[in-house]
Amino acid sequence: MATDNGEKGVAVSLAAEHLGFGYRDRRVGSDVTLQLEPGEVLCLLGPNGSGKTTLFKTLLGLLPPQEGLVLINGRDSSTMERDAVAREISYVPQAHGAFFPYTVREMVLMGRTAHLGLFTAPSARDHAAAAAAIERMGITGLADEIYTQISGGERQLALIARALAQDARMVVMDEPTANLDFGNQVRVLARIRALASDGIGVLLSTHDPDQVFLCADRVAMLHGGRLVACGETESVMTAAQLQKIYGIPVSVTGVSLQDGVSRKVCLPLGLLR
């Protein structure tokens, strides 16, 4: 692992140590320890209300930890300025509407903010970085469209492009495939894999176990605010584990595709006819 940040030789990473998280008067989760490194896709799986989004917000420093630490490259993130955090970790929220009709290009350009002086507007270099991020996501044709007028899938790609323009080594994505049609889901997952091969660490949440089989190197399972399992996809994604967190009977089966490639899928058993 490259130690290019020069801080006591600590590797580039985003880590939670015995993290307790929640809102002012409500504890959502506790004792979460996990680590994300560049070049890997870590998938967070958990039922509704298990605390995925709250955990993400705490990892990003948007909510203060209630106990434990969030470490960015080995450094306590609560001591870092917002722009310093943003240069290390970018955030892809669920695709949403914007309040004003920015173009896709302007929206992506906002990803450059953490690299700009307080009183400066984006320079030609920032414009170039935004254009490169747009191209990398394959949405060059959308660059001058109005963000509020494109489809949900296109917005999701634009938000990922913005995270790329932010030029951070780690990306946190909150259900990047929610509200997308089947084709766009697969397209977004393919982009995520491509980011990982470019050396970016991706932490994402999903509701679909099959997406874990499609894109994750490792998986973490959150249930009732606690990490019930964390490890290699193969070893964690068992029928027993999935049954435990979702409370329904499931079967995890291998299916063979052409050329002798096989992949696992997760099937609910209750609905079999």
Place this chain on the structure above:
Amino acid sequence: MTARQPLMLLAAVAGLLGMVALAFSIGRYPVAFPDLLRVLWSWMGGAPHGLDPTVETVLLQIRGPRVIAALLVGAALAAAGAAYQNLFRNPLVSPDILGVSAGAAVGAVLGIFLSLGIVAIQSMALAGGLAAVAMVYVVARAVRGHDPLLVLVLAGVVLGSLLGAFVALMKYLADPYNQLPAITFWLLGSLASVDPRDLWVAGPLMLAGLLPLWLLRWRINVLSLDDEEARALGVPTVRIRLAVIVGATLMTSAAVAISGVIGWIGLVIPHFARLITGPDFSRLLPVSVLLGAGFLVAVDTLARSIANIEVPLGVLTAFIGTPLFLWQLTTARRGWQ
């Protein structure tokens, strides 16, 4: 930045200059355009104009300060409105959303009620506007666990109506022959009694308020996204928001102090500016300033020339602003969603 935008900007500047020339020419004492140029030339140290000295007095002593005041007040209200619309992520927000006009009104009305001089009344209006917003901000910061913007708006609305009650009480108690007309006149907005000395105070205050808005122009764009998103992009939202509120409040208070309450400009002008420039604040701000300045100069020229009496500016901006706004609302597409 598309190719036609510099052209639009040039057109806006030309329109503004034309409007200023008209404002100098039109009035109870009409001045021909060549005479205007000659007086200006001699004022700038050129050859004597050789015209009736009354022409010079009308242009430089009477119309000059008034035109400059209209430019400043219009620009300040439009700039503050544009900043607040971005800050509150709502195109229906005007600069007095946090109670600045209500606070200034209480200060001015109290000054009139106590029969103070004009300078004291203006100072109290300025202080009242600043104090009202400071109070709203402190109250909103003390309330935790809600959307900070929602709390700010609620605190502004609540405090604004409380201050409105104070104004109503003082109107009720005021002497109906001297004080009440003065209060009513002030509350409707006017530039009739602007003094050149006012401009030396209000002008620098407005510039001081405009400066943070311009410097933070890119951060203000990001601030118009969701709060958590803006922070994840590296913007310390609480600090930037405070800087914007201080800047916009300074501009609005300084404007209200010399002109009284003039509605509509801060709401309507940024809308029109956004139609021309799109939502990017670094382009929206200068165009709002130009349009706001031009609009108020035009309205003020109308206010002193369409009737034998001065028409209150607040009334006229509403009469002109409402149909413009409705027309824009029914035809525009790109202004906002």
